[in-house]
Amino acid sequence: MSVSIRLPAALRPLADRKAVVEVSAATVAEALEALAARHAAVRAHLFAPDGSLRSFVNVYLGETDIRALQGPATRLKDGDELVLVPAIAGGAPAAEAALSPDELARYNRHVILPEVGVEGQKKLKNARILIVGAGGLGSPMALYLAAAGVGRIGIVDFDAVDASNLQRQVLYGTESVGRPKLEAAAQRLRGLNPFVEVVGHALRLDAGNALGVFAGYDVVVDGTDNFATRYLVNDACALLGKPNVYASIFRFEGQVSVFWADKGPCYRCLYPEPPPPGLVPSCAEGGVLGVLPGVVGALQAVEALKLVLGIGEPLIGTLLTYDALEASFRRLKLRKDPACALCGPHPSVTRLIDYEQFCAARRPKEEPMSVPEITVEELKARMEKGGVVVVDVREAHELEICRLQGTKHIPLGEVPQRYKELDPQAEILVHCRSGARSAKAVKFLQEVGYKKVSNVAGGILAWAERIDKSLTTY
Numbered sequence: 236m237s238v239s240i241r242l243p244a245a246l247r248p249l250a251d252r253k254a255v256v257e258v259s260a261a262t263v264a265e266a267l268e269a270l271a272a273r274h275a276a277v278r279a280h281l282f283a284p285d286g287s288l289r290s291f292v293n294v295y296l297g298e299t300d301i302r303a304l305q306g307p308a309t310r311l312k313d314g315d316e317l318v319l320v321p322a323i324a325g326g327a328p329a330a331e332a333a334l335s336p337d338e339l340a341r342y343n344r345h346v347i348l349p350e351v352g353v354e355g356q357k358k359l360k361n362a363r364i365l366i367v368g369a370g371g372l373g374s375p376m377a378l379y380l381a382a383a384g385v386g387r388i389g390i391v392d393f394d395a396v397d398a399s400n401l402q403r404q405v406l407y408g409t410e411s412v413g414r415p416k417l418e419a420a421a422q423r424l425r426g427l428n429p430f431v432e433v434v435g436h437a438l439r440l441d442a443g444n445a446l447g448v449f450a451g452y453d454v455v456v457d458g459t460d461n462f463a464t465r466y467l468v469n470d471a472c473a474l475l476g477k478p479n480v481y482a483s484i485f486r487f488e489g490q491v492s493v494f495w496a497d498k499g500p501c502y503r504c505l506y507p508e509p510p511p512p513g514l515v516p517s518c519a520e521g522g523v524l525g526v527l528p529g530v531v532g533a534l535q536a537v538e539a540l541k542l543v544l545g546i547g548e549p550l551i552g553t554l555l556t557y558d559a560l561e562a563s564f565r566r567l568k569l570r571k572d573p574a575c576a577l578c579g580p581h582p583s584v585t586r587l588i589d590y591e592q593f594c595a596a597r598r599p600k601e602e603p604m605s606v607p608e609i610t611v612e613e614l615k616a617r618m619e620k621g622g623v624v625v626v627d628v629r630e631a632h633e634l635e636i637c638r639l640q641g642t643k644h645i646p647l648g649e650v651p652q653r654y655k656e657l658d659p660q661a662e663i664l665v666h667c668r669s670g671a672r673s674a675k676a677v678k679f680l681q682e683v684g685y686k687k688v689s690n691v692a693g694g695i696l697a698w699a700e701r702i703d704k705s706l707t708t709y
């Protein structure tokens with residue numbers, strides 16, 4: 236019978252670097268003897284001096300340990316595959332670490348990489364990676380980590396899938412809209428790879444639960460889009476000594492790094508304090524090219540896999556930036572801040588804090604903006620009555636998606652130059668998409684002396700929801 240014997244990475248250097256050796260044999264014992272006869276150096280690893288099979292080598296025929304069959308006397312048929320699985324140093328049960336023939340077949344393109352091999356694939360199988368946020372970055376990460384065979388993939392998210400997610404969040408399909416992201420993600424990932432365990436954490440991460448969730452994982456990958464969670468993830472990882480694979484994206488640009496306080500800088504070394512709210516727009520406000528989180532999230536997945544496999548040079552102490560329009564990558568050196576409040580020699584942050592408050596504390600004194608407001612129902616009534624000026628402060632391209640009839644258009648950025656176009660005696664009602672930018676415009680107009688000016692709460696989105704459902708929203 237012609238049978239093949241699949242060798243573990245550790246034995247391949249002794250067998251001309253082959254992953255698979257073909258032999259002719261009628262039983263398992265004959266096959267192993269033929270292997271040892273062809274590659275003499277393998278013999279001492281397989282057989283004790285008395286000729287018996289060493290106990291730390293497990294032999295599988297198909298998916299079955301030969302001890303559950305007839306042991307070395309088990310008969311073979313043409314085309315059978317034997318898999319040699321040595322016990323892992325450190326006492327991990329061989330059964331847990333072992334890969335079935337189905338898994339070996341699935342991960343073939345990994346297993347034939349010398350840098351991964353069966354040993355590396357087992358590391359992936361035994362690895363536990365937590366993805367914080369199942370959005371634009373989390374989508375490609377989750378798909379590739381599951382495809383790669385990462386044994387346990389945790390996902391923290393509490394959102395439902397929205398139609399506006401589908402432009403970039405490739406974990407979900409049109410049929411997922413309205414479903415909890417965790418539910419849709421788990422179904423997709425299990426369909427992709429039934430050998431991985433997907434653990435959903437349906438919660439809003441905070442100082443009270445982060446350490447407990449993170450403790451069950453080896454690597455944390457941050458796919459969030461807000462500063463409070465970013466500092467929380469950074470601090471929790473540093474306190475637990477775990478690596479944090481970081482990324483952020485905006486419009487056409489992304490950045491990736493690995494923050495691992497034990498070996499390099501942390502996020503606080505880079506940014507000791509968050510920017511004031513409103514200064515840095517989010518993707519929801521500024522937009523993002525749909526494939527950008529695909530590129531950046533895939534880079535994060537690469538870094539996470541490198542950390543698990545212990546190969547290559549992880550982005551510790553390096554910020555990799557990507558500019559999609561320029562098609563350029565840059566590597567920037569990051570230094571550990573000797574005065575870092577978290578990972579410096581004299582830390583003042585020694586436990587998790589209230590991150591919402593930490594980030595809100597950066598808020599300028601006058602916020603939250605208290606300006607006169609009207610509802611969209613009142614806006615409709617006033618417009619019908621006439622005698623009011625309605626100002627739309629959105630950007631021109633946003634007006635192409637939807638607009639209200641009879642409004643004056645002054646983008647927020649042009650208000651300081653153009654406000655004199657507005658009659659100070661008139662009643663002025665300002666709107667934007669959701670009400671945030673128009674509040675700033677109202678604040679400005681009040682400061683330059685306009686008395687009868689109000690903000691339209693909820694903006695054109697509220698109008699589309701409650702007054703005119705035929706409007707296209709974005």
Ligand SMILES: [Zn+2]
Pocket residue numbers: 496500501502503504505572575576577578579
């Ligand atoms: Zn630091």
